[in-house]
Every structure is written in C-alpha cells, then in structure tokens.
Amino acid sequence: MNMPLHETQLVELVTDVAEALKLPLDLDEALRQITMSAVDSIDGIEYASISVTARGGAIETLAPTDSIATKADELQYELGEGPSLDAAITEPVVQVDDLAADPRWPRYGPQAADLGLSSQLAYHFRAEPHARGALNLYGVEPHVIDAEARLLSEMFAELVAVAMGWSRQQGTMNAALQSHQIIGQAVGILIERYRLDSTRAFAFLVRTSQTGNTKLRTVAEGIVADAIRQAQ
Template identity: 35%
Template sequence: MINDDVFGQQLADAVRDLDAQSDPPHTLERLVEITPEFFESCDFVGVSLVERDAIRTPAASNERLRELDESQYAIGQGPCREAIRDESTVVVDDLATDPRWPEWGRAMVDALGIRSSLSFRLFTRPDRTWGALNVYSRTPSAFTEHDVVQGQAIAAMSAVALARSINDEQLAGAIETRTVIGQAMGIVMERYGLDEDRAFSVLRRLSSHQNVKLRDLAAQLVETRRLPGAAGEETAPSQVAEPNASL
C-alpha cells in the first residue's frame, strides 16, 4: 500500500507529466503508462473516451485489452460502461464469478486471465463526462478500499489534464480554421474587388453548392489560388447560386 505522503508526491508528479503532453493521444498513452505505479497489483490499464454518442477505447496496455475493453459498448455490458453511465466508481472482485456481466467477464478471464478491476469515471463536473479509467489485475480481489480512494483521486486529476488537452487541441483547430478562412477571404477580396462580407458570402455559397466544408474549401483555395469549379475550371463569384449554406 502506498502511504499518503508518497501518493501525494506521485500524484503531483503525474499531473505535471500529463499536463506536459502535446496532445490527447499522448496524454492518454502516458496515463496508461503511469497508472500501474499507483497500485500494488495492476497488470493492465485501459482508457475509454466518450465521443458524441459513442464510446471507444483509444489507449490500453495492449491491443487485445483495447479490443475487449471497447467491446463493452457493443455488447452492452461491462464495468467501464457502467462507470460512465451509472456509477462513478465500479469495483469488481472476481470477473470469473461476478454475475453482472457474464459474457464480457468470461472473455476477459479467457483471453488475458484478468480477474479483478476498478473503473473510474473521468469527469470535471457532473454533466461533463470525458470517459473512464480502467485498472485490471490477474489477481482476484486485488484492490483494497484504499486503492479505490486513491484511484478516485487519480481519476479526478487525470480528467482535468485530459480535459485541458482536448480543449487545447479544439482551440488550436478553431484558430487554424479561422486563419485559413481569413486567408481565403483575402484572396477573393483582392481578386474580385469584393468587401469582407461579400467575400465570406461567396465562400459560404461555394461550400454549400459543392457540399464541401467551408474550412476544406478555404484550404483548397489557399493552396491552389483558384476558386474550385467544375472540370478543374475556376468559378467566378457571379456563377455561384445563393442556396442556404452552413459552415
């Protein structure tokens, strides 16, 4: 058992380590790598993410675990799924005998010899769930109440670091999108003598007319310096109809 002083220092170091990662994939991979350091009996780790209406497991100790962890959402049973949907912490003493998820439990025992697990919801506020951290052991009843309490602290800190990483990536993408659209508008304004509003309207109409996302159309224009048209011909603003367009 890790005493509280050592745990506190380990947790602080882990949070700084996670926060230093460059993007969400690296943050998730690092979380998988450092989590076993906090438990005396931890053979595997998986991290699941909520993405729109789906849940997937992008990071795990190995590929077979990743597949089995993710299978919970297809078959509709498993502790990670329950941690995300119902209980914030789910403890499993022995998957070989636990009646809650018989199909998934048998698969975990047969494939990897996993017998016990802890699943912690990753959330930064009650209405914002990012996913779940799943800790697995080949030993039955491997996790103590102290492990559960410390695991909840690990999950809370990890959720904050993961949220920061995801939000930073989304912000960077939004800034990049605005930048490339601004560059495309500048090209249209200069070439056709349009003001800013008219140039943006042209890009929106072309986006809708060609069923292409505005950002992708803008990137194409910036790269080729040509408004995309049929058969490789450049489209003039006057040739574009005025349909309802959306970004």
C-alpha cells in the same frame, strides 16, 4: 506486484503526473502518463485504459497500457455490457472482485476471464465541455482491489478529467493536487502515530469523515494541522 504507497510516495506520484499536464498540453502523452502511472503504482493492477464517450453515443479507448486492456474494452463495447460501460455512462465507480463469477455481466465476465483477467475497477469521469467516460483498471488475480487502490484510482480518474478539460479546469487541477497531497500527508501521520498500514489509515479517515458528516479533505487538514501544533 507493487507495494502500497506511503505519504511521500503519494505526493511524489501526484507531482510526477502533474508534470505531464502542464501547458502546452500534449493530451495523448498526458493520458499515457496517467494510465502508465496507475499501473505502476496501484497494487494488483496490471493493465489500464480510458473509455471515452461521444455525443452520438460512440465509445472509444484511449491510452491503453497493453493490448489486453484494449481487447477487454472492445469486448465490452461489442457486447453492450461491462464495468467500463456502466462507469462511462451512469455509475460513479464499478468494482469487480471476480469477473468469472460475477453475475452482473453474464456474457462479458467469462470472456474477460478467458483473456486472463480476474479483477476490474472502473471510475467515471466528466470533463468540460462534453467529454465523459471511465478510467479502466484490470487485474489478473481476484480480490486485489482494496481501499488504497480505490483512493489512487479515484485520483487518476480526476486527473484524466482535468487533462481532457484542461482549458477550462486549470483551477480544478491545482485543487485536486492539493487535496490529494493533504490526504496523503494525513495518511502518513496516522501510519506513524498509530502504527497502521496505509489501507487502515485511509479507512480511518473515511470512517471519521462519514461519522462526522465532514469532507474527507477537511478531516485530513485537521490531522495535519494537529501534527504541526504538536511539533511546535
């Protein structure tokens, strides 16, 4: 099981994934890099895949890290229910802490548990011009998805969208990387300044953002700028 990431590790991780997204882009390899990096870096996540919808309503799995992820995805397609389908089609994010006990998917949940899965997180993405889908993350233990897992999962979902729509989103890639680096730096500052763990530091950023009705990146930029002023 992986340890929580701190600021320097987060920046290094984003940089490594970005290397796979440089032109000329091999889309299959880029997506594999993203799903493998998600499994390697998100605590409690053992398998990952990407569900992509087509104009006609068909849905397929890309870049699975293991056959179990493929089986779980295909089970949801076959049954017509599940977190991956909900996130690919309508919901921004779907989190499941205990698949066997969750009543939202009465057929899928128990069968996913039979595959050895207990937790699941699915993040919606949309890529120009027409692609949309979900980044699917699976855990074998219940209740392993925390604030840091959600933060990193959102980042990887954004990178999937960028990779799939690269030709029209190069600026988005640069903005996404810069945004997550700033957030990572702010988390690192809070960890050092207030002796918080990474989850609580991120939760502090989120609460400050919500209380002040300010974008998360803006809050992070303020913390980084204040740390620079104090160091001068």
